[in-house]
Amino acid sequence: MQAVVYERTGGPEVLTVREVPDPEPGEGALLVDVEAAGVNFRDVYEREGRRPYTATPPAVIGVEGAGTVAGTGERVAWLDVRGSYATRVAAPRDKVVPVPDGVDTDVAAAAMLQGCTAQYLVSESYPVAEGDWVVVHAGAGGVGLLLTQLVRARGGHVLATTSTGEKAELARAAGADEVVVGYEGFPERVRELSGGVGAAVVYDGVGRTTFAAGLTALRPTGRMILYGAASGQPEPLELHSLAGHGSLYVQRPTLATYTRTPELLRTLAGAVLDHVAAGRLDVRIGGRRPLAQAREAHEDLEARRTTGKLLLLP
Secondary structure: OEEEEEEOOOOOOEEEEEEOOOOOOOOOEEEEEEEEEEOOHHHHHHHHOOOOOOOOOOEEOOOOEEEEEOOOOOEEEEOOOOOOOEOEEEEEHHHEEEOOOOOOHHHHHHHHHHHHHHHHHHHHHOOOOOOOEEEEOOOOEHHHHHHHHHHHHOOOEEEEEEOOHHHHHHHHHOOOOEEEEOOOOHHHHHHHHOOOOOEEEEEEOOOOOOHHHHHHHEEEEEEEEEOOOOOOOOOOOOOOHHHHOOOOEEEOOOHHHHOOOHHHHHHHHHHHHHHHHOOOOOOOEEEEEEHHHHHHHHHHHHOOOOOEEEEEEO
16 A cells, blocks of 8 residues: 655655555454544644654654545544555554544544644533634634634634735635734724623634733633644743633643544544534535645645645545
């Protein structure tokens, strides 16, 4: 089979497509023909050698995808199976979920990691209530577009931030009530829109660029939820400052916590795929590239040239 392998030779990290032996599924695992693999920042971190993501190179990269079980034709999707940038993967049965009728396989791949992230953010990290004003940073990104739709479905209002005017239009099309381009002034704007109260929650996947200002955008007892750090980690936080901003809460969640058992994974992913099947959640696929262009896909992601989900097609 073909697979994208990362290795280090003393210089920059290298991604190459190679012929490698088919994986051999052990007990409780399935051999799956991969139809689409998701490209994520955690894959970039793995390529760069950041812990805890990294397997010992050379290794096949990627963890998210969807495909068909060899021999049975069952369609399944996953978000935590190593070696997913490949034509075949050995997937533990308890780490895959069925793809329902009415959901294309590549859409299922695109919905898994980002969709499950958006779902736990709006239902667990902070359960959005009707009338809440919410800040969604990187509103045209894969998580941002899904977050906006899910917040609106729960009766909330969204102020999204984006880096360009073109991305602002995508955020508006997803349902954002207001969009701030360039991140400047979003705390003042959300306070205006909320009648001086402030945001119930800030969903921040950007990090250093937006975190400090986000604390000033929150209403008393509001929640700052940092689920990613595309611009780098925020400056250290003095906990006593949360009192002065209005007894705020801060969370740094991870998807692994909310999918730590097979039952939690099936419930979370099932909710996302049911939303897609019912037409309540539009999953934007921003680009499809062949496996041989995995490095270019990473470069697009790192340069923030992407909107929605980027897929690799074996």
